[in-house]
Every structure is written in C-alpha cells, then in structure tokens.
Amino acid sequence: MKIKEIIVVEGRDDTAKIKSAVDADTIETNGSAIGEDVIKRSRLAQETRGVIILTDPDFPGEKIRKTIAEKVPGCKHAFLPKHLAKPKNKRGIGVEHASLEAIRECLKTVQEEMEATEP
Template sequence: MKIKEIIVVEGRDDTIAIQRAVEADTIETNGSAINDEILERIKIAKEKRGVIIFTDPDFPGEKIRKTISTCIPGCKHAFLPKEEALEKNGKGVGVEHASVEAIRKALEHVYEETIELKEEITFDDLIDAGLIGGSLAKARRNRLGQLLKIGYTNGKQLHKRLQMFQISKEAFMNALEQVLQEEKRNV
C-alpha cells in the first residue's frame, strides 16, 4: 500500500512502524515541542503532496494534532484506537506499538479536515445521547470514536471533530445506535 501524502508522526520509532505497514514518507515532530521549522516543513508538504496527521492516541499526541491543525488548516487525519496502540506490557501507548494491520486500517479511514464548519450535530444532541455527563459518557464516547474512526475525545472535542470531519447525522445516529445496542448486550 503506497500513500501519496506525507504522514506526520511524533518520532523515529513511529516512522519505522509506518514504513513496516505502508510505503510512505514521514515528517517527525520530535514530540510536542514543535518548532517553526517543522511547522514550515509540514506546510510545504501539505501544499505539495498533502499531509496526514497520525499521532499517538494520548494527551501529547492530541496536543501535537491540535497545534498542527491550528497553524495549518485543512490537513487530513488518521486515528488509532488506544487499545491498538498499547505497548505489550500495557505501560506505553503509541503508533510505534501498533500492529501493521492496525496502522493500515487507520490509514484506510483518513478524514479530511473541513475548514468551513457546518453544525449538523449539536452539543445538545451529544448531551441527549448520553455522550456528555453521566457515568457511561466516557465509555460511550470511546466506542463511538472507534466506530466513526475519529479517535477518543472528551465531549467538547467530540463536537468539534464531528463538525470538522463533517460526520453526517445519519452516520452519527447509526454509530450511536450500535453503541447503545452493545451496551444493552453487556448488561
């Protein structure tokens, strides 16, 4: 599988994992302290070939993703579920720990960031669906993020990603229905 876009990752181990799974070029941010030189390289890469941001499913990875998206709007995003990025001993989490299959699957479900946001799913819809507030909200958001391939989010981030990636109300409702059905089966 050859990827045309340049994949933005956090470090050298992530590059090695990506290159085991697909044929692609990468830009490494060297962690969350992204400097102007790296941002400029990402900007040029986006203009020339396109960029896919593929960071770790953790707080620093989210921070990097947000920094790049803020400085360079219109990037593409790939998300890896946390469960598929865990180190064998369960202590670390990162792209470098993911299987070849998990990386390929994440890169098959890339979202393009939409600059002009259209609110099809409101914050109240998320509250009504039990995705914000309540004891099951975090687990529901986690599973919904897996099904929609947009990664784990808190409530505010979920609302923004649904808009940013223009997830349709129908796709949202179908995924939510599956989450609620799975919840009933597990009770």
C-alpha cells in the same frame, strides 16, 4: 499500500513502524515542542502532496495534532484507538506499538473518506 500524503508522526520509532506498514514519507515532530522547521515542512507538504496527522492516542499526541492542524489548515487525520496502540507487556501508548494491520486500517479509512468527498 502507497500513501501519497506525507504523514506527520511524533518520532523515529513511529516513522519506522509506518514505513514497515506502508510506503509513505513522514515528518517527525520530535515531541510536543513543535519547532518552526516542522511547521514550515508541514506547510510545504500540505501544498504539494497533502498531510495526514497520525499521533499517539494520548494527551501529548492530541496536543501535537491540534497544534499542527491550527498552523497547517486542511490536514487529514488518522486515528488509532488506544487499545490498538498499547504494548503487550509494558506501560505506555503509541503508534510504534500498533500492529502493521492497525496502521494500514487507520490510513485506509482516511483514504476512503477522501475518496468519498471528492467530486
């Protein structure tokens, strides 16, 4: 599955998981203290290819999502349900813990929504 848009994720582990699931490029925020460089790269990506935000389904992830969406209008949003982003025998929650199928499914949903709204 090829994703035209650039996917904004939180870190390296998320990028690795996304690239295992689909053919896509990512921008990493490297945590919730989003630097101006990430905003500039996200704006350029939005102008040229479009942006999909896929962050962890937790408070810091939602904060990152909100910050990027406010500063880069027009981003699309992919959501992983919490129960699909939990590791099997550990604590925590994150995109890196989701199955490849769960990642494909949430990105496919975004693409279907885009197709449904195109004239």
